[in-house]
Amino acid sequence: MEVVASSEDRNFTYIPKGFDIPSDIDYLYICSNNTIYGTEYKTDIDSPVPLIADMSSNILSRPVDVSKYAMIYGGAQKNLAPAGVTFVIIRNDMLDRVVRPLPTMMNVKTHVENDSMFNTPPVFPIYVLRETLKWMKSIGGMEEMYRRNQEKAALLYAEIDRNSLFRGTVEKEDRSLMNICFVMSEGNEALAPEFLEFAKSKGMVGIKGHRLVGGFRASCYNACPKESVEALVACMQEFEAMHK
Amino acid sequence: MEVVASSEDRNFTYIPKGFDIPSDIDYLYICSNNTIYGTEYKTDIDSPVPLIADMSSNILSRPVDVSKYAMIYGGAQKNLAPAGVTFVIIRNDMLDRVVRPLPTMMNVKTHVENDSMFNTPPVFPIYVLRETLKWMKSIGGMEEMYRRNQEKAALLYAEIDRNSLFRGTVEKEDRSLMNICFVMSEGNEALAPEFLEFAKSKGMVGIKGHRLVGGFRASCYNACPKESVEALVACMQEFEAMHK
Numbered sequence: 349m350e351v352v353a354s355s356e357d358r359n360f361t362y363i364p365k366g367f368d369i370p371s372d373i374d375y376l377y378i379c380s381n382n383t384i385y386g387t388e389y390k391t392d393i394d395s396p397v398p399l400i401a402d403m404s405s406n407i408l409s410r411p412v413d414v415s416k417y418a419m420i421y422g423g424a425q426k427n428l429a430p431a432g433v434t435f436v437i438i439r440n441d442m443l444d445r446v447v448r449p450l451p452t453m454m455n456v457k458t459h460v461e462n463d464s465m466f467n468t469p470p471v472f473p474i475y476v477l478r479e480t481l482k483w484m485k486s487i488g489g490m491e492e493m494y495r496r497n498q499e500k501a502a503l504l505y506a507e508i509d510r511n512s513l514f515r516g517t518v519e520k521e522d523r524s525l526m527n528i529c530f531v532m533s534e535g536n537e538a539l540a541p542e543f544l545e546f547a548k549s550k551g552m553v554g555i556k557g558h559r560l561v562g563g564f565r566a567s568c569y570n571a572c573p574k575e576s577v578e579a580l581v582a583c584m585q586e587f588e589a590m591h592k
Numbered sequence: 593m594e595v596v597a598s599s600e601d602r603n604f605t606y607i608p609k610g611f612d613i614p615s616d617i618d619y620l621y622i623c624s625n626n627t628i629y630g631t632e633y634k635t636d637i638d639s640p641v642p643l644i645a646d647m648s649s650n651i652l653s654r655p656v657d658v659s660k661y662a663m664i665y666g667g668a669q670k671n672l673a674p675a676g677v678t679f680v681i682i683r684n685d686m687l688d689r690v691v692r693p694l695p696t697m698m699n700v701k702t703h704v705e706n707d708s709m710f711n712t713p714p715v716f717p718i719y720v721l722r723e724t725l726k727w728m729k730s731i732g733g734m735e736e737m738y739r740r741n742q743e744k745a746a747l748l749y750a751e752i753d754r755n756s757l758f759r760g761t762v763e764k765e766d767r768s769l770m771n772i773c774f775v776m777s778e779g780n781e782a783l784a785p786e787f788l789e790f791a792k793s794k795g796m797v798g799i800k801g802h803r804l805v806g807g808f809r810a811s812c813y814n815a816c817p818k819e820s821v822e823a824l825v826a827c828m829q830e831f832e833a834m835h836k
Binding site for chain 2: 423425430431432433449450451453454467468469470471472473
């Protein structure tokens with residue numbers, strides 16, 4: 349494995365850009381949205397080699413040019429359905445490029461050749477996935493889904509930037525629409541546990557950041573309504589007023 | 593792979609018995625219940641080598657002496673929960689006997705070391721599994737579950753043996769409590785489609801036998817109530833009366 353680009357130098361707080369993709373590598377792998385650090389590829393990059401993306405955490409959150417990818421895969425449990433089903437979108441010519449000996453179940457070709465019915469499928473998560481897709485279509489498809497996700501994220505990032513007690517951790521242009529990471533601003537670090545408690549008293553749980561990053565993380569997946577984001581913004585404003 | 597015993601000579605209609613298990617093989621594999629042909633191991637066999645059983649289709653249908661097995665595994669979708677979760681019961685000393693290079697996800701050791709939380713677990717099927725286990729415990733555990741399964745199977749096999757239009761396909765002592773296979777009796781083969789239609793008109797579907805066997809198959813898994821078996825028996829009796 350060769351690392352073509354990394355943002356480790358600044359603790360993964362941005363998406364590398366303008367890097368060279370060697371034309372002699374087998375494929376280029378990206379994770380389109382970093383759940384832990386809250387960065388996201390906002391556009392579909394061009395690659396001279398097959399581009400493979402794990403889109404678990406931002407699949408169907410915006411229109412995607414599928415033709416730019418050799419393979420897109422992920423777990424459905426963030427934006428599509430309950431945990432228990434995964435999705436793979438693969439270009440036909442990739443199916444014969446497996447060189448390692450693989451257990452039958454692990455080879456995507458097995459599932460393509462069996463119309464995704466090689467094993468007993470996880471019926472309930474698939475049923476809910478279908479209902480979710482119908483809902484997305486009914487609201488206006490990816491254009492509307494993307495508009496809603498942008499609107500939610502803009503609301504929260506605006507409050508993070510305005511509120512004197514908080515600051516965002518990610519370069520503005522690379523901020524994820526899905527996982528919004530922030531910390532207490534300089535000098536206010538000690539207030540973090542109090543804010544978590546305060547948010548909890550308002551019924552907001554699960555906003556503690558990943559242990560690798562600390563701080564806070566608000567995940568605004570497709571299923572998260574604008575009202576929930578507004579409630580968090582109100583909570584942050586109230587908390588700021590309490591500490592003026 | 594070495595086949596230690598087979599019932600292929602009589603189209604898999606019985607469970608081989610009294611066969612020798614070579615002491616120099618790595619393990620002995622059995623499928624404890626044959627879903628397609630309707631045969632079932634009624635007792636836990638003794639093996640001089642590690643015994644590995646796929647119990648997908650009769651797990652928790654009767655008390656099992658787990659200590660006789662090196663590994664028991666299966667899909668939960670027949671007796672335990674909705675499709676989407678699998679179970680593995682493995683003896684600790686087996687974990688280090690993997691010799692093939694395996695993808696991380698496919699190695700049971702990965703899941704043991706991570707308390708079954710290596711990946712995002714399929715929450716809904718696991719939740720229903722828990723409810724099912726609580727229900728089994730509440731009715732009296734495996735003793736009562738076994739009694740109910742024996743009662744259901746006895747009802748249906750008695751009708752198959754009594755009814756002049758039908759006959760069972762499996763040796764009596766090896767008949768599965770879970771998958772009850774039968775066909776039209778000699779001379780009445782042509783009535784099969786009509787019986788399927790008649791059963792359907794009574795609301796009974798899915799009793800067509802597996803394409804490898806033909807005829808009929810009534811699956812009486814744990815979740816199937818005695819009333820459903822009684823309904824099928826009544827349907828068979830009515831069908832017989834129509835053709836007297």
